[in-house]
Amino acid sequence: MATLDEALAIALDLHTAGRTEEAETLYGRILDAVPDEPNALHLYGLLCAQGGRLEQAAGLLGRAVAQRPGQPEFRANLAMLHQACGNPAAAAAEYRAALRLCPDSAALAFPLAGAARQAGQGGLALAAYRRTTLIQPDLAEPMAQAGILLRYAGRTDEAVSALHRAVRLRPDHGEAWHHLGVALQRTREPDAVTALAHAVALLPEDATVRLNLSRAHYDAERWSAAIAALRSALALDPANDGALELLAAAGRRAGGEEGAVRTLRRLLRLRPDTANGWHALSLSEPGALGSLRRALVLQPDHRSALSGLANRLRDRQKITASLRLHDRAVRVQPSSAEARWNRSLARLLAGDLTGGWEDYEARWGVADFPTRPRGLPQPLWSGEDIAGRTILLHEEQGRGDAIQFVRYAPLVAARGARVLLEVGADLVPLFRGLPGVERVFARGEPSPGFDWQCPLLSLPRAFGTRLESIPATVPYLTADPARTAAWRERLAGDGLKVGLVWAGNPQFAGDRERSPGLAALSPLLAVPGCRFFGLQLGPGHDELARRTMPPTFTDLAPAIRDFADTAAIMASLDLVMSSCTAPAHLAGALGVPLWVLLSHAPDWRWLLDRADSPWYPTARLFRQPRPGDWATPAEEAAAALAEQAAAYS
Incomplete structure (x- = not known):
């Protein structure tokens, strides 16, 4: 009669020869005789796994490990089985146990990283990838995967270092080149384009790689190259949301918006059911609602289309409908900083300051927000007791x-x-x-x-x-007394003294809509009994060179060095008339009489449907009744100015 070891050897020979039914019968007999025989449990488990009986295999391998916990091969095979069964956390635990038994095994460290990554254990996965590279430094794959995890964790410099090493070890590693390019793009490195171009060459069928290459070109303001890369991405993925939106933006920047729109319309003829395409088209149709509504018919939970339509309804002063859509956008994607930021502007404009301030904190997560977070280690103060700090x-x-x-x-x-x-x-x-x-x-x-x-x-x-x-006691800023005295002497004379500002910072996204320009002020300049003083600085000042100004106008810009000079001038005037820009806030803060000309879609701080401001008690607001109509508020302001000038005289 065969011994146990001889029986196991025969069963293993049958198993390896592919005579699985005979091997299974013999494994069963061995376990009938010795139920906890670890080698039989292990080999029978592997045979069951090969036959697709994963649950039975897991039970057998689990029993084998229980009998021989110090056997790394048993644990590694049980780990692979857990992973095949869709239980990566259990797989990671077994791989870790096996690696403790064989700490120098790259063959255990590398699959541990993969299992931990699948289980959402990013820290463990990164540590395992790094351990693999320490054990076997010439392996590109674990180095690449470590770099990818570092990039996802926001550790960009470390990611770039690891990914550089990966592509040096394996220059044909397309995924590593791709992630290296994205990491370099994040730090605005010019080499991003080169890395992403390598990735495109190695992964020619991957639309995402082409999209990221187009973004790198876009960030470098190479509009034509961006458009070419976007078109190649869209050839692979015609409904790609990011590519469609960026194509419209690149077309606008390149001055060839018509071409971008034609491309989008051509895509929509091919794929009229793509909500992403209609949303992208809306970006080239400022103010229009049709494309956004079409996108939402096709995809009612399209977050970007919800926010876009809500913003346009807000600009049309349909604030209730706008807020409903903003609420939907936030419900669809609660983690979206952009959705909350957009809702904050509508809430603040509607006077819901409490809800607005809460949403306003999301601004730091908005990709194109003009100010970046400071990254200060000290905590943000939110109203806590701060006495003595x-x-x-x-x-x-x-x-x-x-x-x-x-x-x-x-x-x-x-x-x-x-x-x-x-x-x-x-x-x-x-x-x-x-x-x-x-x-x-x-x-x-x-x-x-x-x-x-x-x-x-x-x-x-x-x-x-x-x-x-609102803490609205004014003045809360005061002009320098010496500067003010000098300006009062310089501006002394008859007539109502009126300071004028007609344009804001053109770098501000909505400046074209909020700035009336010098020509719109013509009705004001015709009011008798007034002396007008130009306080306009920046690019808007250039308009003076293109217009003949009346003798009642004096340009003070050459004498203004800073805001303290502007404040001293304002303190010497009877009235400041301004567009929605910094000097308007300065006049209000100084408690100087202030008249503001506002666009139909005003900035949130001016609220809606009121001629006064709770922020500035001395302010009077003149609003456009419809978009683009500066004539109406200018004429209303001119009539009010004529009354004031007559009373002054």
Whole structure:
């Protein structure tokens, strides 16, 4: 009679010879005789796995491991079986146990990384990939996968280093070139295009690689190259949302929007059922609603189309309908910073400041938001007890935003905090002397230590500001007395003294709509009994060279060095008339009479359907009744100015 070892040897010979039924019979007899024989359990389990009986195999291999926990081969095979059964977490646990028994085995470390990655255990996966590369440094694949995980974790510099090593080890690794290009693109490195071009050559059928190459060209402002790469991506994936949207944007930037629109319309003729295509077309149709509505008919949960339609309804002052769509967009994608940011603007415009401030915090996650997060290690102050602590308040976005919200700095000091204020250099002289602010300094200068930090536009949320609790006491900024005295003497004379500003920063996305331009002010300049003083700086000042101005107009721009000069001039005037731009906020902060000409779709801070501002008690608002109509508010302002000039005289 054969011994146990002889029986196992015979069964294994049958197994390896493909005589699985005979082998299974013999394995069964061995286990009938010795139920816990580990080698028989292991081999029988492998035979069951080969036959697709995974559940039975898992049970047999599990029993084998229980009998021989120190046998790495048993654990590795059980790990592979767990992975085949769709249980990567259990697989990772077995691979880890096996690797502890054989710590120098790349053959265990590498599959452990894959199982951990499938199980969502990113830290373990990265550690296992790195361990594999330490054990066997000439392997490109674990190096590439480590780089990919580092990129996903936002550790871009480490990712670039690992991916560079991977492509040096294996120059034909298309996936590594792709992720290297994306990582380099994130840091705005010019080599991103080269890396992505390599990836395209190695992965010619991958539309995503071509899309990322087009984004790198787009970021480098190579519009033609971006469009070519996008068209090749769309040839592979005609309904690719990102490619369609970027094609429309690149077409606009290249000055060939008509060509981009033709491409989109051609795609839509081929695929009229693609919601992504209709949404992309809407980007080339500012103000139009039809393409967005078509996209939502096809895909009611299209987040970008929901937000886009909501924004356009907001601009048409259909605020209730806009908010309903914004709520839907947030429900569809609660993690979308853009959806919450868009909703914040509609909420604030509607006067829902409480909800608006909460959504407004999502701004830092918006891809094209004009200000990037500071990355300060100190915690964001959100209204906690701050007595005896030091806080840094710092500027963000535009100068007008800083002027509007610096009103909160003395309120923070009133809570017992030591307040430091960091702003643009041109604002430092203006903000010095704010009550309770210990130090005002320019961005880039060394700052003292601090315990808390808060961007200026997060302060209303920290104070729980509602419409009825806006801190609107003015003036909260004051002009330098010496400069003011000099300007009062210089501007002395008869007539109502009116300062004029007609344009904002053209880099602002909506400046064309919010800036009336000098020509629109013609009715004002014709009002008798007034002396007009140009306070316009920046590109808008160039309009003066193209117009003949009346003798009642004096251009003061050459004498203005900073906001403190502008403040001193404003303090010497009877009235400031401005578009929606920083000087309007400055006049309001100084408590100077202020008239603002507003577009039909105003910035959220001016609210809707009111002629006054809860932020600036001295302000009067003149609104467009319809988009593009500057004549109506200018004529209304001119009539009001004539009444004031007559009363002044």
